[in-house]
Amino acid sequence: MMTTATDAGTIDATADQDPVALAADDITVHFGGLTALSGVSLEVRRGNIVGLVGPNGAGKSTLLAVLSGLLSPDAGKVLLRGDDVTDVSARHRATRGLARTFQQPELFMGLTVREHLVLAYRARVVPHRMWRDMLDPRALFRTSPGEVEKVDGLLELLHLTHVAKAPVAALPLGVIRLVEVGRALASQPRVLLLDEPLSGLDLHGSENLISVFREIVDRSDDGLALVIVEHDVAAVLALSDMVVVLDFGERIAVGTPDKVRSDAAVRAAYLGDVEPPQRTATGQTAAPAVPGSRPEVGGA
Ligand SMILES: Nc1ncnc2c1ncn2[C@@H]1O[C@H](COP(=O)(O)OP(=O)(O)O)[C@@H](O)[C@H]1O
Numbered sequence: 279m280m281t282t283a284t285d286a287g288t289i290d291a292t293a294d295q296d297p298v299a300l301a302a303d304d305i306t307v308h309f310g311g312l313t314a315l316s317g318v319s320l321e322v323r324r325g326n327i328v329g330l331v332g333p334n335g336a337g338k339s340t341l342l343a344v345l346s347g348l349l350s351p352d353a354g355k356v357l358l359r360g361d362d363v364t365d366v367s368a369r370h371r372a373t374r375g376l377a378r379t380f381q382q383p384e385l386f387m388g389l390t391v392r393e394h395l396v397l398a399y400r401a402r403v404v405p406h407r408m409w410r411d412m413l414d415p416r417a418l419f420r421t422s423p424g425e426v427e428k429v430d431g432l433l434e435l436l437h438l439t440h441v442a443k444a445p446v447a448a449l450p451l452g453v454i455r456l457v458e459v460g461r462a463l464a465s466q467p468r469v470l471l472l473d474e475p476l477s478g479l480d481l482h483g484s485e486n487l488i489s490v491f492r493e494i495v496d497r498s499d500d501g502l503a504l505v506i507v508e509h510d511v512a513a514v515l516a517l518s519d520m521v522v523v524l525d526f527g528e529r530i531a532v533g534t535p536d537k538v539r540s541d542a543a544v545r546a547a548y549l550g551d552v553e554p555p556q557r558t559a560t561g562q563t564a565a566p567a568v569p570g571s572r573p574e575v576g577g578a
């Protein structure tokens with residue numbers, strides 16, 4: 279269902295030959311005297327799920343901000359489907375196929391699931407239309423057959439068909455997260471960045487979200503890739519094709535989940551074979567997380 283966009287024409291099909299959807303090349307970010315990222319590189323291949331993990335303060339959110347365009351790095355480059363977008367704004371990166379979700383969902387609690395997806399889909403096809411629709415609620419009910427088909431497809435993909443008519447306010451957090459993902463997917467991105475999508479979810483909620491993430495990627499016709507920043511290391515290792523581990527702003531490991539799971543530096547720094555480093559300087563401590571166990575997920 280996630281075919282190449284033809285309606286808005288913002289995505290160039292010829293660029294699809296590049297197997298690398300998104301790359302960070304040697305990124306360094308300083309906050310005053312603190313080095314939040316030090317020469318970090320990352321490659322996101324088409325059709326892959328890339329997990330980004332590391333203890334609190336490791337630089338995960340900073341890297342996500344650099345990838346999405348909210349933060350300019352002090353050094354290094356960001357490449358989106360081969361193009362250097364380091365100086366391109368977040369908004370323009372979005373029109374080139376980069377989408378993201380936020381940790382705190384930004385939803386209109388009175389609108390239904392379907393209405394959210396209709397709005398998100400229209401915002402892609404006709405920029406600024408969303409606000410017109412918000413000001414004239416009747417417009418929400420005037421849906422074209424094309425819209426209905428797209429939105430039905432998204433609802434089905436996300437297993438949201440049965441709650442399509444429910445106001446978002448009535449839904450559990452796990453379902454609200456799926457609506458967020460649906461809104462991001464309505465823009466038909468090539469890469470979707472997810473900031474701690476499992477935080478605050480119970481085991482059932484996170485398992486459901488994880489299986490939907492896998493399905494979204496596997497069913498994508500145009501190589502959708504996901505980048506997931508997540509506290510829950512076991513979940514990331516289970517879900518990802520590639521894992522990048524940050525610690526104190528440095529990339530300490532990269533590779534398949536199996537490779538990362540058995541990496542000595544990762545185990546020492548993070549995965550709980552030995553005591554994890556104490557973050558006394560910032561007052562934060564990193565909880566040990568042993569692969570195969572499910573550490574507590576952070577509250578949202
Ligand atoms: N806007 C900021 N100003 C100053 N320091 C920051 C800012 N954002 C993050 N930091 C610092 O940079 C480091 C990395 O932070 P962050 O990327 O949020 O880590 P993570 O997401 O892995 O927990 C931390 O030491 C954090 O305190």
Ligand SMILES: [Mg+2]
Nearest residue numbers: 335338339340
């Ligand atoms: Mg963070």
